[in-house]
Amino acid sequence: MPRGDGRLSHELDPHRPGPQDACGVFGVWAPGEEVAKLTYFGLYALQHRGQEAAGIAVSDGSGVVVYKDVGLVAQVFDEPTLASLRGHLAIGHARYSTTGDSTWENSQPTLQSTTGGTTIALAHNGNLVNTADLARRAKELGMDSRGSTNDTSLVTMLLAGHPDLSVEGAAMKVLPTVEGAFSFVFMDENTLYAARDHHGVRPLVLGRLERGWVVASEQAALDIVGASVVREVEPGELIAIDEHGLRSSRFAAPDPKGCLFEYVYLARPDATINGRNMYSTRVAIGRKLAAEHPVEADLVIPVPESGTPGAIGYAEASGIPYGQGLMKNAYVGRTFIQPSQTIRALGVRLKLNPLRDNVRGKRLVVVDDSIVRGTTQRAIVRMLREAGALEVHVRISSPPVKWPCFYGIDFATGAELLANGMDMEGIRRSIGADSLGYVSLEGLIAxxxxxxxxxxxxxFDGEYPIKLPADNLIGKHVLEGVGRRVGSDERSGDQSSAPATELSRS
Ligand code: SF4
Structure with missing residues (x-):
């Protein structure tokens, strides 16, 4: 996002409460059920993964219809719209994107018809790293990708570009050529599909309804529609669900590299990834933090709500009482009014307010999940001191974020990351804390x-498991602290002439 564009910076914007995940996906195959409504509620449970656009595609067997728009799920859909989306299978998408990309055209599901008359709708969570290759292939297949500004539409085009094959056959041909992080849900008139890249970077879970099947980014979306968890979609697996039941195929050998940041922050605390619950993980991280960075204090408080499990773990392990010191405005993300300059200057006060009676005269341990730009932590430390705290010791449930993500998470540019080029003492001074401790990478992994x-x-460590189109992109733009926007801010509209280093995000 360019500076001076009238929006708040990452950590002060109530619409952008922290590092942003790129999208939540949902799919349901359930004849006899109100699939559009089930998808709506599934997306509602996944709203934290993307707040800029929402869409649902539905099929009654004779045609695929998509309804999508920019805005939160509850803004995009109303009762009459959902009632008009009839069918027995549906997919849905909650999208996060940067400002320039937040258009109706780039919202999902994407839609593409084959020359054989089949229509494919597709929704994507992740980020592809070989967009230029995909655009070239789409061109070779005679597809016009010039109007496309996102990697998701390219994949939809490629799936539709094999009229000689079934959609399942086309997927088995196309998916091995797609590089990067992807959890796809897609559909044609009769079949629901789900596929996860062979590294399984982003989550995708399969659930069972009494009369059907569900796939979703996180378990919360299964719970909300009354589906039971069956298992995760495996890395490198394609699942197809239709009237004949569920079929599973492998399009690539699994080589799991699940996103560590999902465990720290991105996934909801009630999500389970690879058999490990997020809440339990975050409490365990708090315990590690207490062991690695002990301090004498009177009260452990979380930065609500993402710091809560970590603070509970810290309090448990340290024996220091746990309590609340900051109240969060639960409705802050739902204000749809663009803040004025005066309001923007209030910064973190839009989101948080101190509980003065609880913090006055106390030595505090404040636990947060991560520091990206440091803006929030700086404001919180100041706010707590103004409220009468004697000491403020900041503890962070992740190691310093030093490198950008190329696999679907929008942190900041390299130059904007506080930990990039600053030592621990520099960061402590920058946020104004009495002491600062990050959990170690080893502690987090454990x-x-x-x-x-x-x-x-x-x-955290700069070891990128998926090869990037140009390795020196990192050296050039991050190590030197130049910084580069990852994704759509840099894109031109024409993917077919995209440079090899260009990255895009869904
Ligand atoms: S770079 Fe970080 S945020 Fe991105 S996929 Fe890897 S662990 Fe997750």
Whole structure:
């Protein structure tokens, strides 16, 4: 996002409460059920993964219809709209994107017809790294990708570009050529499909309804529609669900590299990834933090709500009482009015307010999930001191974020990341804390109970598990602190002439 564009910066914008995940996806195959409404509620449970656009595609067997728009799920859909979306299978998408990309055209599901008369709708969570290749292939298949400004429409075009094959056959041909992080749900008139990249970077879980099947980014979306969890969609697996039941195929050998940041912040606390619950992981991270960065204090408080499990773990392990010191305005993300300059200057006060009686005269440990730009933590420390705290010790449930994510998370540019080029003492002084401690990478990994080599940890250690189109992009733009916007801000409209280093996000 360019500076001076009238929007708040990442951490002060109530619409952008932290590092942003790129999208939540949902799919349902359930004859006899109100599939559009089930999808609506599924997306509602996934709203934290994307707040800029929402869409639902539905089929009654004779045709696929898509309804989508910019805005929150509850803004985009109303009762009459959902009632008009009739069918027995549906997919849905809650999208996060940067300002320039927040258009109706780039909202999802994307739609593409084959010359054989089949229509394909597709929704994507992740980020592809070989967009230029995909655009070239789409061109070779005679598809016009010039109007396309996102990687998702390119994949939809490629799936539709094989009229000689079934959609399932086309998917088995196309998916091995798609590089990057992807959890796709897609559909034609009769079949629901789900596919996850062979690294399984982004989550995707399969659930069972009494009369059907559900796939979703997180378990909360299954719970809300009354589906039971069956299992995760495996890395490198394509699932097809229709009247003949569920079929599973492998389009690539699995090489798991699940996103470590999902465990820290992105997924809801009630999500389970690879058998490990997020809430339990975050409490365990808090315990590690207490062991690695002890301090004498009177009260452990979270930065609500993402810091809560970590603070509980810290309090448990340290024996320091746990309590609330900051109240969050629960409705802040739902103000649809663009803040004026005066309001913007209030910054974090739009979101948080201190509980003065609880913090006055106390030595506080404040637990937060991560520091990206440091703006929020700086404001919180100041706010707590003004409210009478004697000492403010900041503890962070993740190691310093030093590298950008190329697999679907919008942190900031390299130059904007506070930990990039600043030592621990510099960061402590910058946020004004009495002391500062980040959990170690080893401590974080241990809390996830996953083997280190099955996790993507690139934003923490710079080891990117999926080859990037131009490796020196990192060296050039991050190590030197130049910074580069990852994704759509840099894109031109013409994907077919995109440079090899261009990255796009869904
Ligand atoms: S770079 Fe970080 S945020 Fe991106 S996929 Fe890897 S661990 Fe997750």
């Amino acid at each position: 809390a996830t109970e996953q083997p280190k080599n099955r996790l993507c940890r690139a934003c």
